[in-house]
Amino acid sequence: MDPESGVASAGSFIPLNEHEQRFYSGLHSLCQADTSGKLSSGKVAELFKASQLPPEALHRVTEVCGAKRLGYFGTPQFYVALKLLAAAQSGLPVHLESVTANLPLPRFAGLKNEPEMRYSTVPAGVDGAQGGAAPASVPWTPADRSAFRHLEASAEKKEPWSPPRSPSSSPPRSPLTYRSYTYSKQRNGADSQTAYESKHSSRPMVQLEQHSSPRNYGTKPSVEHPAMARASSSERLEQQGVDDYSDDDPWRITEEQLEYYTNQFKTLQPDLGALILGAIAKNFFTKSKLPIPELSHIWELSDVDRDGALTFSEFCTAFHLIVARKNGYPLPESLPPTLRPGYMQQEEDVPDTPESAEPLIVFEDAELRPGQMDRGVKERLQPSLAATKQDLKEEACKQDVAAMRVQTSQEKRTLQLGAFPERPEPPHDLDTQMRTKTRPRSYSSTSFEDAMKKAEEPPTPPPRPQKTHSRASSLDLNKLFQQGAPGVRSGWLPPPPALPPRPTASQVSHFISVSEKTPQTKVLQPNFADFSRFREEEESSVKPDKQGPRSRFGRSTEDLTNASKQDVIGVSHSQAPQKPVRRKYHPDGQNLEAAPPPTVPFPTPAKSAQKLLSKQKREIQMAIRKNKETNAVLTRLNSELQQQLKVVHQERVTLESQVELLRPLAST
Amino acid sequence: MNYTSRANNYPLYIRSVPTQNELKFHYTVHTSLDVVEEKISAVGKSLGDQRELYLGLLYPTEDYKVYGYVTNSKVKFVIVVDSSNTSLRDNEIRSMFRKLHNSFTDVMCNPFHNPGDQIQSKAFDGIVSGMMVQTG
Numbered sequence: 001m002d003p004e005s006g007v008a009s010a011g012s013f014i015p016l017n018e019h020e021q022r023f024y025s026g027l028h029s030l031c032q033a034d035t036s037g038k039l040s041s042g043k044v045a046e047l048f049k050a051s052q053l054p055p056e057a058l059h060r061v062t063e064v065c066g067a068k069r070l071g072y073f074g075t076p077q078f079y080v081a082l083k084l085l086a087a088a089q090s091g092l093p094v095h096l097e098s099v100t101a102n103l104p105l106p107r108f109a110g111l112k113n114e115p116e117m118r119y120s121t122v123p124a125g126v127d128g129a130q131g132g133a134a135p136a137s138v139p140w141t142p143a144d145r146s147a148f149r150h151l152e153a154s155a156e157k158k159e160p161w162s163p164p165r166s167p168s169s170s171p172p173r174s175p176l177t178y179r180s181y182t183y184s185k186q187r188n189g190a191d192s193q194t195a196y197e198s199k200h201s202s203r204p205m206v207q208l209e210q211h212s213s214p215r216n217y218g219t220k221p222s223v224e225h226p227a228m229a230r231a232s233s234s235e236r237l238e239q240q241g242v243d244d245y246s247d248d249d250p251w252r253i254t255e256e257q258l259e260y261y262t263n264q265f266k267t268l269q270p271d272l273g274a275l276i277l278g279a280i281a282k283n284f285f286t287k288s289k290l291p292i293p294e295l296s297h298i299w300e301l302s303d304v305d306r307d308g309a310l311t312f313s314e315f316c317t318a319f320h321l322i323v324a325r326k327n328g329y330p331l332p333e334s335l336p337p338t339l340r341p342g343y344m345q346q347e348e349d350v351p352d353t354p355e356s357a358e359p360l361i362v363f364e365d366a367e368l369r370p371g372q373m374d375r376g377v378k379e380r381l382q383p384s385l386a387a388t389k390q391d392l393k394e395e396a397c398k399q400d401v402a403a404m405r406v407q408t409s410q411e412k413r414t415l416q417l418g419a420f421p422e423r424p425e426p427p428h429d430l431d432t433q434m435r436t437k438t439r440p441r442s443y444s445s446t447s448f449e450d451a452m453k454k455a456e457e458p459p460t461p462p463p464r465p466q467k468t469h470s471r472a473s474s475l476d477l478n479k480l481f482q483q484g485a486p487g488v489r490s491g492w493l494p495p496p497p498a499l500p501p502r503p504t505a506s507q508v509s510h511f512i513s514v515s516e517k518t519p520q521t522k523v524l525q526p527n528f529a530d531f532s533r534f535r536e537e538e539e540s541s542v543k544p545d546k547q548g549p550r551s552r553f554g555r556s557t558e559d560l561t562n563a564s565k566q567d568v569i570g571v572s573h574s575q576a577p578q579k580p581v582r583r584k585y586h587p588d589g590q591n592l593e594a595a596p597p598p599t600v601p602f603p604t605p606a607k608s609a610q611k612l613l614s615k616q617k618r619e620i621q622m623a624i625r626k627n628k629e630t631n632a633v634l635t636r637l638n639s640e641l642q643q644q645l646k647v648v649h650q651e652r653v654t655l656e657s658q659v660e661l662l663r664p665l666a667s668t
Numbered sequence: 669m670n671y672t673s674r675a676n677n678y679p680l681y682i683r684s685v686p687t688q689n690e691l692k693f694h695y696t697v698h699t700s701l702d703v704v705e706e707k708i709s710a711v712g713k714s715l716g717d718q719r720e721l722y723l724g725l726l727y728p729t730e731d732y733k734v735y736g737y738v739t740n741s742k743v744k745f746v747i748v749v750d751s752s753n754t755s756l757r758d759n760e761i762r763s764m765f766r767k768l769h770n771s772f773t774d775v776m777c778n779p780f781h782n783p784g785d786q787i788q789s790k791a792f793d794g795i796v797s798g799m800m801v802q803t804g
Contacts, residue, residue: 278779286780293788296780300791308777333790 024082028075044073048085050108057088251336253320261316268315275309281318288322294331298322301335672697672746673772673787680743681787683796696734697746704736704744737765741783743772764799771795 027047048058065073065080073081087093253261262272268284269276276284278299285295302318303310310318317335325331672682672693684693737745745768747761775781775789 278777282779292780296778296788297790299778299780300774300789303777306774306777308779 020083024079027082028078041073044078044081047108048081051085051089052108053085053088061085061088251320251324251332252338253316257320257323258316261319262312264319265312265315272312275307275311276315278308278310281310281315285318285322288326290322290325294325295322297331298325301332304335672748673743673768680785681792681796683793683800684748693748696732696748700734700736700746700748701744703734704738704746735761735765737769739769739772745769745772767795767799 030043030047048061051058053061061081061084064084065077070077264284265272265276268280281299282295285298286292288295290298298318298321301321302314304314305311321331673680679694679697682690682694682697684690732748732750735747735749737747739745745765747764749761771789771792772787775787775792776783778789781787781789
């Protein structure tokens with residue numbers, strides 16, 4: 001009922017003169033989103049914004065034309081809305097009666113302005129854009145914009161008469177380059193932006209003729225001719241958008257896109273002249289959630305030198321292809337000429353627009369985040385890295401326990417990056433958590449954060465691998481945990497679960513120092529000692545007065561001369577605590593004076609040195625007590641470990657026999 | 669004419685041009701694997717050379733020739749050519765294998781390609797088709 005009356009209204013109820021009809025139908029096709037007759041609200045919103053009316057007026061327009069009621073813009077609503085926009089722009093009240101007035105065509109600020117407006121606001125996020133002018137009812141995400149832009153461009157492919165419209169309304173198409181073309185050719189000489197805002201009847205014709213010439217620059221003539229034919233009859237304002245109207249449109253990288261790609265490249269590889277390795281690029285592009293075969297194809301297209309790595313231009317090419325693909329373009333079979341690296345070099349000569357790069361693509365889990373997350377993540381990462389190095393002790397004990405339990409991905413990231421092994425948590429928990437953290441990291445469909453993490457991790461000595469005791473012992477505690485080896489009791493779980501968490505951990509460490517259980521469990525003990533050492537380090541850092549006992553431990557830990565362990569612990573800790581740890585483990589044993597390392601986290605060596613005697617006595621006694629307790633604990637652990645050892649030996653034997661069996665089969 | 673590459677004895681890629689009786693080619697290639705492996709283990713020292721497996725007539729009835737080639741990573745390329753077309757010269761076959769090897773390494777360079785997956789590279793397909801068309 002409504003549509004019919006609306007249609008009637010479009011034709012007769014609202015008197016549209018010939019110009020208006022053409023114009024409106026042009027705009028209508030511009031906003032045409034789907035065949036059901038509903039217009040894309042995003043595009044309509046864009047158009048409304050281009051009218052440069054205040055938001056209240058736009059709201060009113062939406063209301064009056066009936067779109068608000070309907071929830072969408074149908075053709076009649078759209079036409080009414082356009083009329084109302086014209087009315088509003090002429091100063092008439094936004095009311096249905098105004099529709100009947102004989103109004104000039106609604107003016108839409110050159111959509112070329114829009115990208116600048118948009119892009120300047122977008123870095124602040126969509127909210128900024130919304131807060132700016134968009135009607136609240138129309139969410140305006142980058143997805144919409146890019147979708148709009150590309151749908152326009154794709155629409156141009158399908159409908160020969162739309163090319164003049166769609167490219168012009170696809171704003172981010174290197175407006176500056178286009179401007180340079182047209183300005184040089186403008187016959188009327190006026191500034192195109194202001195000019196066509198004022199006069200629409202004659203200008204579009206002129207402009208379209210102008211467009212025909214830039215269009216001749218490497219664009220497809222088949223598209224031009226219908227475009228020109230249409231141009232002569234239609235009046236379009238938003239001409240200044242694009243420089244090329246051809247099907248190459250989606251394959252041309254605009255300035256904004258180039259900037260964005262550059263920033264992305266920098267996040268992966270700071271040096272613009274260097275290569276991005278294949279694995280890094282793979283992880284990065286996998287985040288776009290494109291299917292792997294397509295990504296593979298994109299890679300093939302973009303890696304022109306076939307070296308398994310991407311140069312900057314190759315990266316931009318690949319990125320652009322992904323962007324295009326995400327916006328619905330089919331992948332080309334061969335690299336479009338505009339995407340060839342040589343071409344890209346030319347484009348870079350064009351002066352960059354002042355707009356900041358904005359997320360043009362819709363990485364689903366990082367839509368806005370590329371713009372925001374880059375900085376946010378990086379900032380968070382770096383301070384977290386720095387923080388972990390200094391604030392480790394304080395934070396570790398308190399925050400990490402809680403934080404680890406209730407981890408968001410971001411916390412994970414923060415924690416992952418530095419604070420791993422200092423947890424007082426049982427190493428088993430650490431293992432599982434680390435494993436869970438590593439699992440999302442392992443392959444595709446993760447967020448940008450992982451790319452950041454990857455970039456960040458190489459600089460910092462990744463604490464995680466230490467847990468695998470890569471150099472430590474033949475028996476890998478982690479593997480034992482994973483395999484759930486029979487005989488692994490919960491008590492095995494790391495020394496700590498058997499013990500009441502923290503205080504005993506230090507006891508364990510104390511105990512270890514005087515332990516005589518080196519023979520069989522020496523191999524395993526370092527593992528204990530690692531964890532307990534961590535804890536002990538934390539403890540000691542938290543209680544700086546423990547210099548004395550620790551130094552004693554240093555002396556008595558001669559048996560734990562495992563250099564790898566030393567490194568393990570050293571690396572796994574942040575920078576500061578490394579020194580004390582290493583010193584303790586020096587086989588020569590430390591005397592009291594040498595032991596207390598004069599590093600930052602241990603500010604009290606001076607104090608302890610002064611009050612050495614009195615404190616020492618007390619602490620010696622405490623230590624002895626604790627040692628005895630840990631002694632008992634360790635004996636128990638020892639027996640458990642021995643059991644484990646037997647089990648593992650058996651497993652090893654069976655595995656070896658299997659290998660023997662399979663060897664002839666595998667020998668090819 | 670048929671081309672296959674196999675890694676660990678399962679086909680990564682198989683393509684045949686004139687007739688589409690791929691199954692027969694599958695079978696042929698598989699049986700020829702035995703011969704290839706025999707040759708590999710026999711030679712021993714210079715693995716990965718552009719060795720050639722020239723069988724001549726496998727079956728007197730269906731005269732076709734099977735050529736083999738092994739890469740350093742034990743990926744085997746097998747080309748089956750009908751003897752009906754004017755027999756290709758040895759060096760032609762060698763150059764074909766070289767091209768195949770090059771495009772294969774290109775495929776492998778693609779980080780999105782996991783070794784052991786079926787090869788789904790269009791460029792690779794293109795090269796193979798080109799070769800097959802050219803040789804009939």
